[in-house]
Amino acid sequence: MNKNVRVRFAPSPTGGLHLGGVRTVLYNYLFARHNAGEFVLRIEDTDQTRFVPGAEDYIVQCLQWCGMIPDEGPVTGGPYAPYRQSERKSLYRQYAEQLVKSGHAYYAFDRPEELESMRERFKTATNPAPQYDHNVRLEMRNSCSLTLEETETLLEDGVPHVIRIRMPENETVTFNDMIRGEVSFNTGLVDDKVLLKADGMPTYHLAVVVDDYLMKITHAFRGEEWLPSSPVHVLLWKYLGWEDAMPQWAHLPLILKPDGNGKLSKRDGDRLGFPVFAMNWTDPKTTELTKGFRELGFMPEAFINMLAMLGWNDGTDQEIFTIEELISKFSIDRVHKGGAKFDFEKAKWFNHEWIKRSDAARLLPDVKRVLADNGLNIADDALLSSVITLVKDRCTLLTDFYDQSKFFFETPQQLDLDAVRPKWNAEKKTFFEAAIAQIEAAPAFQATEQEAAFKELAAKHNIKPGELMMPLRIMLVGGKFGPGVFDIAAIIGKNETIHRIQQALKQLDLA
């Protein structure tokens, strides 16, 4: 009974992929997978003045990183190719012309200056932004105000023109939004949107309807900012004679900035110090780099999980979901109506949870990369794995693995000796010299055995073990952090442990 579910993510390739954009993809993706449907990527590049090289490729890579691979799209191809609207340009005109013929659209020859002067002319205190609508339609240069002959002459002369929809003067358009329920609009209050631009490209309004129809889209998810223009789209479906095929609409709530109000923007991230884009984005014009969640050390699982929870929940207290769980549990009727302020602290919490719950095998490649980025190339996977297991609880971001584990692989250069000196004395020095000898003589070098031996030696020297633990830690790690000291000693090995104690003793002597 259900027709095959088909959804699309239709971004405009004008820059980095924003959080809100990723969430829109995510909801599309979850809905498609939940219903065993298809997920299509369509590039809406109808505005040639806003073309940004690299932006499309960037979007594709973001989807890949997040694990949301489109079933059809510009890279993958598919039965409804091409999936770039710029490559579908020739397709749209006929539909616009069809609308002109049926009287639902008209040619407009107004030049930009004329539009501007109209807005100036009709601007009043109570109408600060006059629209091109039924009130002014007949006062403009278009096929409604001109005679048939005049229009034809202009067309024949190749005078630049657009095609506009003719919005009815006073009708009510009502449709059922999957998230908001019934919404309705008076058509007389909506302007005669341009459908086909002077350069022959469609506007979003025409293209979205034509392509959703041609690509057999069944459910259309988009941001709430599209709600006001939805009556235009609904009317277009009707006028084109496709009413029965119209997708079900779902207008998603917006992601808001953490402070104050308003849509979250890249600027907010820069200003408040958190990422807004999924991955690093370099503006090709300014070469300005904007940091992304990926490079900052987020796991895609956590990123997706966090985004899913921003406006949706499954009705229980569960907050950590795998993508498989999200797919099986996702439902539109549990999507919130109101916008959600983005909270970077909570985002980090999700990542921390994911790091804690991931095993060393999952983390290994990422940690390896993080260490390598910092000049630490670790070839021993078994060794790295045990280090990861030891330190992952302390890492909120993947990038934290460097600080939390570098001392396993290189001798710390900067020791926090200020934490040792106040209570440092000759007895302790003697103890550590004895400890070196003891370690040297130890047959095996295991954490538990070493700890026992260390404490025994402390007793022999009449020093409380507690007095010695911090100095030992500083000697091995460099600072007041990290896993159990003897676990660290066991991993770095006998010789390195001795070497670090000797080094610290030497530095302590200098003071």
Place this chain on the structure above:
RNA sequence: GCCGCGUUCGUCUAAGGGUUAGGACACCACCCUUUCACGGUGGUGAUACGGGUUCGAAUCCCGUACGCGGUACCA
């Protein structure tokens, strides 16, 4: 201005006529821990306002306020 959409702890949210309004992040306190974390226990903290409807309203209706979005040959 006009149109549309929204409004539960600081933040994300649960509760779709009857709950001491629940959970999570953050914050605070304590416990655990010879470091830092993890973990555990507890605490502070919310139904925007005003009217209805009802035995009973966070929940349904109306109004107000506030916020957001739109009002382009941008998406």
